[in-house]
Amino acid sequence: xxxxxxxxxxxxxxxxxxxxxxxxxxxxxxxxxxxxxxxxxxxxxxxxxxxxxxxxxxxxxxxxxxxxxxxxxxxxxxxxxxxxxxxxxxxxxxxxxxxxxxxxxxxxxxxxxxxxxxxxxxxxxxxxxxxxxxxxxxxxxxxxxxxxxxxxxxxxxxxxxxxxxxxxxxxxxxxxxxxxxxxxxxxxxxxxxxxxxxxxxxxxxxxxxxxxxxxxxxxxxxxxxxxxxxxxxxxxxxxxxxxxxxxxxxxxxxxxxxxxxxxxxxxxxxxxxxxxxxxxxxxxxxxxxxxxxxxxxxxxxxxxxxxxxxxxxxxxxxxxxxxxxxxxxxx
Amino acid sequence: xxxxxxxxxxxxxxxxxxxxxxxxxxxxxxxxxxxxxxxxxxxxxxxxxxxxxxxxxxxxxxxxxxxxxxxxxxxxxxxxxxxxxxxxxxxxxxxxxxxxxxxxxxxxxxxxxxxxxxxxxxxxxxxxxxxxxxxxxxxxxxxxxxxxxxxxxxxxxxxxxxxxxxxxxxxxxxxxxxxxxxxxxxxxxxxxxxxxxxxxxxxxxxxxxxxxxxxxxxxxxxxxxxxxxxxxxxxxxxxxxxxxxxxxxxxxxxxxxxxxxxxxxxxxxxxxxxxxxxxxxxxxxxxxxxxxxxxxxxxxxxxxxxxxxxxxxxxxxxxxxxxxxxxxxxx
Numbered sequence: 001x002x003x004x005x006x007x008x009x010x011x012x013x014x015x016x017x018x019x020x021x022x023x024x025x026x027x028x029x030x031x032x033x034x035x036x037x038x039x040x041x042x043x044x045x046x047x048x049x050x051x052x053x054x055x056x057x058x059x060x061x062x063x064x065x066x067x068x069x070x071x072x073x074x075x076x077x078x079x080x081x082x083x084x085x086x087x088x089x090x091x092x093x094x095x096x097x098x099x100x101x102x103x104x105x106x107x108x109x110x111x112x113x114x115x116x117x118x119x120x121x122x123x124x125x126x127x128x129x130x131x132x133x134x135x136x137x138x139x140x141x142x143x144x145x146x147x148x149x150x151x152x153x154x155x156x157x158x159x160x161x162x163x164x165x166x167x168x169x170x171x172x173x174x175x176x177x178x179x180x181x182x183x184x185x186x187x188x189x190x191x192x193x194x195x196x197x198x199x200x201x202x203x204x205x206x207x208x209x210x211x212x213x214x215x216x217x218x219x220x221x222x223x224x225x226x227x228x229x230x231x232x233x234x235x236x237x238x239x240x241x242x243x244x245x246x247x248x249x250x251x252x253x254x255x256x257x258x259x260x261x262x263x264x265x266x267x268x269x270x271x272x273x274x275x276x277x278x279x280x281x282x283x284x285x286x287x288x289x290x291x292x293x294x295x296x297x298x299x300x301x302x303x304x305x306x307x308x309x310x311x312x313x314x315x316x317x318x319x320x321x322x323x324x325x326x327x328x329x330x331x
Numbered sequence: 332x333x334x335x336x337x338x339x340x341x342x343x344x345x346x347x348x349x350x351x352x353x354x355x356x357x358x359x360x361x362x363x364x365x366x367x368x369x370x371x372x373x374x375x376x377x378x379x380x381x382x383x384x385x386x387x388x389x390x391x392x393x394x395x396x397x398x399x400x401x402x403x404x405x406x407x408x409x410x411x412x413x414x415x416x417x418x419x420x421x422x423x424x425x426x427x428x429x430x431x432x433x434x435x436x437x438x439x440x441x442x443x444x445x446x447x448x449x450x451x452x453x454x455x456x457x458x459x460x461x462x463x464x465x466x467x468x469x470x471x472x473x474x475x476x477x478x479x480x481x482x483x484x485x486x487x488x489x490x491x492x493x494x495x496x497x498x499x500x501x502x503x504x505x506x507x508x509x510x511x512x513x514x515x516x517x518x519x520x521x522x523x524x525x526x527x528x529x530x531x532x533x534x535x536x537x538x539x540x541x542x543x544x545x546x547x548x549x550x551x552x553x554x555x556x557x558x559x560x561x562x563x564x565x566x567x568x569x570x571x572x573x574x575x576x577x578x579x580x581x582x583x584x585x586x587x588x589x590x591x592x593x594x595x596x597x598x599x600x601x602x603x604x605x606x607x608x609x610x611x612x613x614x615x616x617x618x619x620x621x622x623x624x625x626x627x628x629x630x631x632x633x634x635x636x637x638x639x640x641x642x643x644x645x646x647x648x649x650x651x652x653x654x655x656x657x658x659x660x661x662x
Contacts, residue, residue, distance in 0.1 A: 032345060035634040042632030057403035209493040260627045267626045267633040274637050279606065280599050295598045296591045301373030303366040306605050316651060317644055 052162030080136030382492030411467030613650035
């Protein structure tokens with residue numbers, strides 16, 4: 001590890017926000033030192049309550065987040081926020097607006113906000129979100145809230161890292177069906193029907209409760225809360241429920257089971273990622289150049305080439321052995 | 332290859348739409364036979380003009396697509412469509428509506444439509460889109476149109492497989508800036524300002540043209556077209572421009588250069604994918620069980636475990652050697 005990075009880590013662990021921000025940039029850029037940084041922070045992690053917040057655009061997630069943060073701060077709990085915008089850069093405007101709204105907390109030393117966009121994170125949004133969450137955890141945040149817009153594959157991957165997943169919906173026709181289709185019933189620990197002063201809130205609540213009853217009994221019973229985030233209505237109850245869910249995770253052993261599954265998932269994700277990077281580097285630096293040329297010329301199709309490559313253990317060994325430093329990030 | 336799959340391929344190449352649909356399902360589910368199917372179809376591919384169509388939700392892409400298909404059919408050209416909805420399942424309603432609208436072509440034997448959703452494709456949306464496009468190409472379609480909503484990382488990856496990328500915008504404030512941020516200037520071969528009967532169409536056209544002028548001269552000059560898809564206005568010109576772009580790709584040699592880069596990209600993507608799958612299978616079947624247990628118990632952090640794993644060439648060899656069939660898809 002370079003002296004600079006070691007220094008950053010030391011300062012970060014001593015509570016230096018600037019050092020934290022710099023380490024976040026390093027990790028987001030997949031600097032070659034990322035693995036070592038995350039590895040060294042490992043034993044500092046696992047203390048924070050990681051809350052996932054997801055739902056469709058316009059559900060009022062950011063307003064709800066704002067309210068949650070205010071409540072947490074009133075209890076003197078330190079908060080970290082990772083705001084992920086995985087899908088369309090066209091929503092840039094709205095997200096930017098949200099961030100500006102969140103600036104009520106920007107001057108608060110107890111709150112640390114970091115945005116993650118698809119463009120910034122070199123294609124590894126779920127991994128970056130996970131690493132940033134760990135950094136905030138190691139930094140000593142009591143609660144880390146990970147916010148995503150929408151619920152595609154990337155968002156589901158991101159929600160895997162949360163202890164408690166809050167899914168926010170609004171009282172609009174079709175939302176429950178969409179939620180079901182999107183597999184939200186499986187990932188939600190808490191449903192929030194926001195903008196509950198609008199027509200149809202009670203109906204969507206009943207629909208969700210009905211669908212939740214169809215799930216096998218036992219374990220955590222997923223509550224459906226009504227909130228009006230703009231007025232702060234229902235936020236106290238959400239706080240209470242999140243506390244209960246955390247207690248449930250500990251008492252039932254499900255928290256540990258989730259952590260085990262999460263670590264297994266993480267191991268595979270990092271392994272896949274690291275190997276992918278080494279292979280790309282190996283191929284680009286001339287290992288397997290003959291097969292690459294044949295594929296580029298259209299002589300051999302890529303699928304056949306991959307099968308041929310993988311059956312040559314010697315070649316795979318050479319590809320994976322290509323040095324770690326080099327073409328990667330801002331080394 | 333199983334007899335069933337060999338039979339499907341034969342019937343598909345003879346023009347059987349049902350066989351094509353079944354092969355698409357096989358490929359989308361990542362059946363173990365996928366690689367062999369795609370490999371055998373390789374030499375049948377490369378004939379279709381692959382057009383990418385992207386832009387923000389609500390830009391009228393589906394209406395434009397509908398119009399394009401009608402024009403292509405009037406010229407007796409066969410059309411394949413891959414409609415990708417990568418981001419939010421919440422847009423399901425809208426997309427479904429579009430599909431229903433597209434049913435004007437559903438009874439037309441010359442048009443084949445396939446939708447791809449994030450949930451259906453097991454996390455490999457770009458790869459599935461590529462494979463479905465190849466299948467349609469091999470099936471004999473003259474034009475294959477790949478439509479995506481939004482322009483995140485996945486969408487950019489998907490657009491890489493197109494010969495000609497059409498980016499559709501609408502005359503709304505901020506769109507050009509967002510387009511620039513999203514890197515659309517780099518991927519667009521044609522800009523379309525749709526809903527051009529609304530205020531501001533001419534302004535956004537000028538802004539785009541100005542930004543395009545800032546790019547290095549030479550090569551293809553990206554046109555900015557005005558359309559009103561609901562009335563069919565401007566669609567003839569779009570058809571003409573797409574033809575010109577295809578001619579340009581051939582004449583300039585850029586088509587070949589793109590194909591070479593595309594195949595290189597595809598090789599790496601498939602390699603990464605295949606290795607990732609083999610590793611997951613290897614880890615799950617008990618190879619590296621000791622290190623897995625340590626990670627699950629939190630004794631070793633996942634990053635350190637990956638570094639340890641990859642430095643043990645013997646272990647990597649055993650992981651990668653795990654048999655292809657088994658836990659994968661509907662074998």
